[in-house]
Amino acid sequence: xxxxxxxxxxxxxxxxxxxxxxxxxxxxxxxxxxKKAPDPAQIARGAKAWPYVCNRCHVLRDPKEIxxxxxxxxxxxMRIRANIPGQLARDIAAFxxxxx
Amino acid sequence: MRQxxxxxxxxxxVILALAAVVSxxxxxxxxxxxxxxxxxxxxxxxxRELKDVQLKLKNRExxxxxxxxxxxxxxxxxxxxxxxxxxVANFVATDAADQHDTFSGAQFSPIFHFxxxxxxxxxAEPELAxxxxxxxxxxxEYAMIxxxxxxxxxxxxxxxxxxxxQFQERLHPAWINKLPDMPAGFSHHGGIQPASDIGVQAxxxxxxxxxxxxxxxALGNGPQIGDEGxxxxxxxxxxxxxxxxxxxxxxxxxxxxxxxxxxxxxxxxGWESDNGPATNANFTLxxxxxAFTRGPWDVRFEYLNGKLGSHYGRAEExxxxxxxxxxxxxxAWYVQAAYQLSGFTNTRIVRNFEPVVRYGQFTGDxxxxxxxxxxxxxxxGLNYHFAPSVIAKGSVEWRDMKAPGAGDETRYLLQxxxxx
Numbered sequence: 001x002x003x004x005x006x007x008x009x010x011x012x013x014x015x016x017x018x019x020x021x022x023x024x025x026x027x028x029x030x031x032x033x034x035k036k037a038p039d040p041a042q043i044a045r046g047a048k049a050w051p052y053v054c055n056r057c058h059v060l061r062d063p064k065e066i067x068x069x070x071x072x073x074x075x076x077x078m079r080i081r082a083n084i085p086g087q088l089a090r091d092i093a094a095f096x097x098x099x100x
Numbered sequence: 101m102r103q104x105x106x107x108x109x110x111x112x113x114v115i116l117a118l119a120a121v122v123s124x125x126x127x128x129x130x131x132x133x134x135x136x137x138x139x140x141x142x143x144x145x146x147x148r149e150l151k152d153v154q155l156k157l158k159n160r161e162x163x164x165x166x167x168x169x170x171x172x173x174x175x176x177x178x179x180x181x182x183x184x185x186x187x188v189a190n191f192v193a194t195d196a197a198d199q200h201d202t203f204s205g206a207q208f209s210p211i212f213h214f215x216x217x218x219x220x221x222x223x224a225e226p227e228l229a230x231x232x233x234x235x236x237x238x239x240x241e242y243a244m245i246x247x248x249x250x251x252x253x254x255x256x257x258x259x260x261x262x263x264x265x266q267f268q269e270r271l272h273p274a275w276i277n278k279l280p281d282m283p284a285g286f287s288h289h290g291g292i293q294p295a296s297d298i299g300v301q302a303x304x305x306x307x308x309x310x311x312x313x314x315x316x317x318a319l320g321n322g323p324q325i326g327d328e329g330x331x332x333x334x335x336x337x338x339x340x341x342x343x344x345x346x347x348x349x350x351x352x353x354x355x356x357x358x359x360x361x362x363x364x365x366x367x368x369x370g371w372e373s374d375n376g377p378a379t380n381a382n383f384t385l386x387x388x389x390x391a392f393t394r395g396p397w398d399v400r401f402e403y404l405n406g407k408l409g410s411h412y413g414r415a416e417e418x419x420x421x422x423x424x425x426x427x428x429x430x431x432a433w434y435v436q437a438a439y440q441l442s443g444f445t446n447t448r449i450v451r452n453f454e455p456v457v458r459y460g461q462f463t464g465d466x467x468x469x470x471x472x473x474x475x476x477x478x479x480x481g482l483n484y485h486f487a488p489s490v491i492a493k494g495s496v497e498w499r500d501m502k503a504p505g506a507g508d509e510t511r512y513l514l515q516x517x518x519x520x
Contacts, residue, residue, distance in 0.1 A: 069182070086248065
């Protein structure tokens, strides 16, 4: 039946994606950029990406609007909602934290 | 009287001379005891000063350690949370004979975000709004737990906004939507745009050289046919064993231009009916979208095409026994352009304005109740940004209604929205 095929297909995709994922970077890493001194190169990458990536959906918000912790969580929300690659999201978050 | 001898006189002179010499020596050279006293005094002073410096250094080290202990709570804690959301208020003036000018849409939508490290994000948005009556409605727009297992792979579970197209998932919040209302055919009620579903999804963005590819694939309970007809909002329980599959792939060849394609497939449970057994209907939906967002420009296009097979359901209000509902096809699309005047002027106040124009169509063929909202619609609007996420909108809307007997309508829409 179509539903069983759908289940099998979806389960297969999930299983393959999960195996591939766990074979790569560790899953529980915290955002290391929050612990270390700001990396100028990361901030520069974030500054370059911010006007394009964050302008895809809404008007650019002033980095000074919210604090470091709020930017960290807000950018994570945007990363998921707009399907932003993880490293790019961390670069943008580092830029916003350095700019507020 | 005895006379002093010559030797006694000489001896006395020698003694006196020695005494004089010793006196001169003592007077000329510091007394050894006095120098030691001075040295001792200086050493004592230096010791006191050294102790003072050591004490100050110790105090500063203590304060520095205390500051270090406070800093991790802000920057290094694994658990972080953030409250955001938006609020909106509307006014609508209309020339429709059966409607009145009205203040409406008082709505409050807080969004809760809880993050654990770089692994988990839980997000939820309840929505409180005033109904046409005086009652307040409370709905859960979405509530998702996301596991960020890789930079390009996030697994989510819960109630989610439909990933079909761009508008529902990313553009519908009032402070982001460039006009006070949704495009024709894209609303939750009477439109073809799926609103939400409950299930699981996988999503992410993949860097491809200097470009980006995005994907979302979701599995959920799917739409259902009930008393209100065909409904595409998340149901907490499925009424059949078939699950809806939906998703979108997107591509950004350059950061400010995005194209995408979406799909949804579901089997929808019909009603048991005295006129025959329940029939399940296939529901298929596909769509394309594009967006150009460079600098002050915001230009968008979305197209949806849906088909629902024939099934038993409620044909009208009094129909409790169920009737055969014919196959229904829909199309909905819009094109929209907005331009922030800050792109060509820095004049105070003027630069905060943003003209916008939208044209859209919602058409359909099949069951009349499913297509009674068909229309062609023009919107011309002007927005003012008090701040990036505080926006006042004004729009004139011309609605060319296509359902038989439906009259055309002109509306004047005002809206104040705040995204926090």
